[in-house]
Amino acid sequence: MIRFDAQQVVAAREGNRAALDAVVRAAERPVFNLAVRMLANRVDAEDATQEILVKIITNLGSIRDVEAAGAWAFKIACRHLVHERRSGAIEAMRLSFEGFATDLETGLSPLSDHGLNEIEAKLAIDEVKIGCTLAMLVCLSRELRITYILGDIFEVTDTEAAEILEIDPAAYRQRLRRARGAVTGFVTKSCGLVSESVPCRCQRRVGQALRVGRIAKGQSDLRAESPSVPSLDEIRSRIGLLERGRASAALMRSNPDFSSRVSELMSGLIDRCERRG
Template sequence: MIRFDAQQVVAAREGNRSALDAVVRAAERPVFNLAVRMLASRADAEDATQEILVKIITNLGSIRDLEAAGAWAFKIACRHLVHERKRGAIEAMQLSFEGFAVDLETGLSPLSDLGLNEIEAKLAIDQVKIGCTLAMLVCLSRELRIAYILCDIFEVTDTEAAEILEIDPAAYRQRLRRARSAVTAFVTRSCGLVSESAPCRCQRRVGQAVRVSRIVKGQSDLQAASRGVPSLDEIRRRIGLLERGRASAALMRSNPEFTSQIGPLAMFMADAKSFVSNPSEKG
């Protein structure tokens, strides 16, 4: 969720540049992390984050309840990603759980064949795991995807999520059940981190990922925050302690918090003095 300082919001609406910068910085990381999980691509998530931040900046003057400004901004982000954002590169692949399961079993090979050093191997495995879990989400429709992300990854309550998405709580819970059922069935059948009997293992997917340029040796497409990424053994240990349905959510939450540098660009595109509505114009 997004948390704003109400006084900074007031100052930003009055044209205070440093206050607006603080507001943008408070929104940037939550918005980007939501966009990454919705679009499964850094480039698409950065574009979407920029679009959303500009919307937030240019509409600050419309906020009526300053204490709820963060929830208002998060609602803008969700609405944009579900209903307005054009289809991204990963979404254009029209992935299904059935097709993705087949893809995961294609080209499995020993990690040792690639001749990677220890650091390169860990980075590659992390990238495969992150890319795979993000692709799983794209197998869901946008409506089911956002329902799953809000509750099982961002841990928003069903009442809060229904309000954010502006739908009836019963409708939200139905979407969440459908999304959970689909994700749980898939990871139980296909993911070796969740099920010992599943065929796929992250380390055995690295070779195929390199061959088709999904990852590049020694490079990370999605930069993580400094707190780091748990090892596969640690993820597997944590998941093993949980019941089946919760294990799927734990797998998704094992991804790191991602970082970006979109805020300054959004500020450039929506200059505070020119675009932020005067507080006196609020309804």
């Protein structure tokens, strides 16, 4: 969720540049983390985040209750990502759970076959795991995807989520059951982090990911620069203690808090707009 300082919102509406920058910074990370999970691609998520931030700052004057400005901004982000944002690179692949499961069974190979040093191997495994869990979400329709993200990843209450999505709470709960069932069914049958009997392992997917260009040796596209990112063994240990539905959600929540530089780009954009004005 987005949390604004009400006084900064008021000051930003009155033209205070420092307050406007603070509003942008407060919204950037929550919006970007939502966009990454909706679009499963950093570039697309950064573009969408910038689009959403422009909407937020250009509509600050329409807010009736500045104390509720964060909820208002988050609703704008959800509406944009579900109804207005054009399809991204991963969405354009039209992934389905059935097709994705088949893909995960292709090209499995030992990690030692690919000439990676210890640091490169850890980075590659993290990229595979994060990319795979994000791609799982894209197998859901946008309506089910946003429902699952709000309910099982961000742990927003049914009432709050229904209000954000502007639907009846009963309809929201029905969507969440459908989304949760689809994700749980998939990871139980296809993810080695959740089910020991499944052959797919993140480390065994590294070679195929390198071959098709989904990841690059020694480079990180998705992993956050954070020492708190859990290892696969830690994730597997936590998941092993949970029932299937909760295990699926725990897997999705194990992804890091993603960061971007969109607020810096926005600062430059605001400067140019002010000079033109």
